Amino acid sequence: MSTAPPAVHVSGLHKSYGKLEVLKGVDFSVAAGSIFALLGSNGAGKTTVVRILSTLLKPDSGTAGVAGFDVLAQPERVRASISLTGQFAAVDAILTGRENLVMVARLRQVKNPGQVADDLLRRFGLTDAAGRRVATYSGGMRRRLDIAMSLIGDPPVIFLDEPTTGLDPEGRIEVWKEIQGLADSGTTVLLTTQYLEEAEKLADRIAILHQGTIIVSGTLADLRKLLPAAKAELVERQPTLEEIFLAVVKKEPS
Amino acid sequence: MSTHVISNTGVMLGRSIRHVTRSMDTVITVTIMPIAFMLLFRYVFGGAIQAGTANYTNYLMPGIALIAIASGISYTGFRLFNDMQSGIFERFHSMPIARSSVLWGHVLTSVVSNAISVVVIFAVGLLMGFRTSAGVLAWLAVAAILTLFTLSLTWVAMIAGLAASSTDGATAFSYPLVFLPFLSSAFVPTATMPGPVRAFAENQPVTSIVNAIRALFEQQPVGSDIWIALGWCVGILVVAYAFAMRVYRRKIA
Numbered sequence: 001m002s003t004a005p006p007a008v009h010v011s012g013l014h015k016s017y018g019k020l021e022v023l024k025g026v027d028f029s030v031a032a033g034s035i036f037a038l039l040g041s042n043g044a045g046k047t048t049v050v051r052i053l054s055t056l057l058k059p060d061s062g063t064a065g066v067a068g069f070d071v072l073a074q075p076e077r078v079r080a081s082i083s084l085t086g087q088f089a090a091v092d093a094i095l096t097g098r099e100n101l102v103m104v105a106r107l108r109q110v111k112n113p114g115q116v117a118d119d120l121l122r123r124f125g126l127t128d129a130a131g132r133r134v135a136t137y138s139g140g141m142r143r144r145l146d147i148a149m150s151l152i153g154d155p156p157v158i159f160l161d162e163p164t165t166g167l168d169p170e171g172r173i174e175v176w177k178e179i180q181g182l183a184d185s186g187t188t189v190l191l192t193t194q195y196l197e198e199a200e201k202l203a204d205r206i207a208i209l210h211q212g213t214i215i216v217s218g219t220l221a222d223l224r225k226l227l228p229a230a231k232a233e234l235v236e237r238q239p240t241l242e243e244i245f246l247a248v249v250k251k252e253p254s
Numbered sequence: 255m256s257t258h259v260i261s262n263t264g265v266m267l268g269r270s271i272r273h274v275t276r277s278m279d280t281v282i283t284v285t286i287m288p289i290a291f292m293l294l295f296r297y298v299f300g301g302a303i304q305a306g307t308a309n310y311t312n313y314l315m316p317g318i319a320l321i322a323i324a325s326g327i328s329y330t331g332f333r334l335f336n337d338m339q340s341g342i343f344e345r346f347h348s349m350p351i352a353r354s355s356v357l358w359g360h361v362l363t364s365v366v367s368n369a370i371s372v373v374v375i376f377a378v379g380l381l382m383g384f385r386t387s388a389g390v391l392a393w394l395a396v397a398a399i400l401t402l403f404t405l406s407l408t409w410v411a412m413i414a415g416l417a418a419s420s421t422d423g424a425t426a427f428s429y430p431l432v433f434l435p436f437l438s439s440a441f442v443p444t445a446t447m448p449g450p451v452r453a454f455a456e457n458q459p460v461t462s463i464v465n466a467i468r469a470l471f472e473q474q475p476v477g478s479d480i481w482i483a484l485g486w487c488v489g490i491l492v493v494a495y496a497f498a499m500r501v502y503r504r505k506i507a
C-alpha cells in the first residue's frame with residue numbers, strides 16, 4: 001500500500017439514538033482512489049455512518065476524518081471534499097432534470113453551469129428527459145440524476161448510500177459502470193450496500209458492519225480465507241461473499 | 255463567505271420561486287379565500303355593519319390583506335416540510351454552501367409570493383371601490399408593515415415546516431392565524447363587541463396593524479397604533495426566529 005493518507009478514516013465511532021446503540025466502536029479506513037463497500041443488513045447502521053461522514057450527524061464519540069479533515073472540527077472543509085448520494089434520491093421533483101443539475105452547479109459555483117448540466121445529462125442518458133419535470137421520471141432515472149448531481153464539482157470523495165436499492169437489473173448495471181468509472185478517474189468511493197454481489201463486483205475492500213462494529217474487513221480474497229478451509233475444498237467453485245457473510249455473522253454471539 | 259451567502263441564497267430563492275410559479279393553483283387558493291371574504295363583507299354583511307365610514311371597502315382592505323398573508327404562509331411551511339421529507343434539505347446541508355441560505359431561500363420566497371397575492375387583492379379591492387389619496391410615503395409605510403408582518407409569520411411557518419411530522423402539521427398552524435382578523439377591528443369596530451371579546455380584540459396584534467394601515471390610507475395620524483403594531487411584529491419575529499433556530503439546530507448537527 002502507498003503512504004498516501006487515507007481518504008476516509010474512522011476510529012472508535014459510537015452513536016446511539018436514545019437508548020438504541022447503533023454504532024459501538026466502528027473503525028475502518030478507505031484508501032484514496034479506491035472503492036470501499038460498507039456491507040450490512042437493513043438497520044445495521046450504514047446510513048448512520050454515512051451521515052456522520054457527511055457532517056449531517058454528530059457522533060457521540062470517536063473520530064471521523066475525510067480527505068484529512070475532521071468532521072467535527074472542520075465540517076466546511078469536509079463538505080468541500082465530498083458529495084453525498086443519500087439512500088433516497090434527493091432531487092427536486094418540481095424542477096426539470098436540467099434545472100436540478102444547473103442548480104447544484106451554481107451552488108457549487110462551477111464555471112458554465114449549463115454546459116456542465118448538458119454533459120452530465122448526456123453521460124447519464126437523460127438528454128431526452130432533460131426538460132421534463134423530475135416528478136415524471138422513473139425510479140431509475142431519478143437515481144441516475146441523483147448520482148449525476150453528486151458528480152458536479154468533481155469532489156475527491158463520494159458517498160453512495162445504497163445506490164442501487166430499488167433499481168431493476170439493467171439500472172443496477174448502469175450505476176455499477178458509473179461507479180467503476182469514478183474510481184478509474186481517481187475518485188474515492190464509499191458505498192453502502194445490502195447486496196453481497198454488489199460489494200463483490202465493485203469494491204477493492206469490503207467491511208461488514210454487524211451489531212454495531214466492523215466484524216470483518218479486507219479484500220475479497222482476505223474475506224474468502226475466513227471460510228473454513230475444509231468447506232472451501234468441498235465446494236469446487238470459489239465461495240461467494242454470501243457464504244462468507246453468513247459464516248462470519250453466525251460466529252458472532254447475538 | 256459573504257458572497258457565498260448572497261449567491262447561494264439567490265439560487266435557493268430562484269428554485270423556490272419556481273415552486274410557486276409552477277403551482278399557480280396555490281397562488282389562486284391563497285387569494286380566492288380573502289377575495290371571497292371581501293365580497294361577502296362588502297356585498298352581504300356590509301350594508302348592516304355600522305363601521306362609521308362612508309367607504310366600507312376601504313375599511314375592509316387591511317384585514318383582508320392580513321388574512322391573505324396568514325393563509326399564504328401555510329404554503330411556506332408546506333414547501334419547507336417537503337424539502338425536509340424529500341432529502342434535498344440534507345443534500346444541501348452536505349454541500350459546501352452557506353447553510354443559512356437553505357432557510358433564507360424559503361423566507362424570501364414567502365415574502366415575494368405573499369407580496370404578489372397582496373397586490374392581487376388590492377387590485378380586486380380597487381375594482382370593488384377601494385380608494386385612497388395616500389402618498390408614496392404612506393404606501394411605503396403600508397408595504398413595510400405588511401412585509402414585516404409576513405416576515406414574522408413566515409418564521410412561525412418555518413418552525414412548523416421544520417418540526418412537523420406530517421403535511422397537515424406543517425400547514426394547520428395557520429388556520430387560527432387566518433381567524434385572528436375576525437376577532438379584531440378588521441371588519442367591525444371593537445366598541446360593538448361584548449367585554450371579554452372586546453378586550454381580546456383590542457389587545458391582539460391584528461387590531462393595531464389594521465388601525466395603523468387604515469390611518470395611513472385615510473391620511474390620519476397613526477398615533478400609537480403603529481408603534482404597537484411594529485412592537486407585535488418585531489416581537490413575534492424575534493421569538494419565532496429564535497425558536498425556529500433551536501428546532502433547526504436540533505434537526506441538523
Ligand SMILES: Nc1ncnc2c1ncn2[C@@H]1O[C@H](COP(=O)(O)OP(=O)(O)O)[C@@H](O)[C@H]1O
Pocket residue numbers: 017020022040041042043044045046047048049
Ligand atoms: N433518527 C433516528 N432516530 C431513531 N432511530 C434511528 C434514527 N435513524 C436511524 N435509526 C435506527 O438506527 C438503526 C440504524 O439505522 P441506519 O443507520 O439507517 O441503518 P442502515 O442504513 O444500515 O439500514 C435502525 O435501527 C434505525 O431504525
Ligand SMILES: [Mg+2]
Pocket residue numbers: 046047048087161162
Ligand atoms: Mg440505510
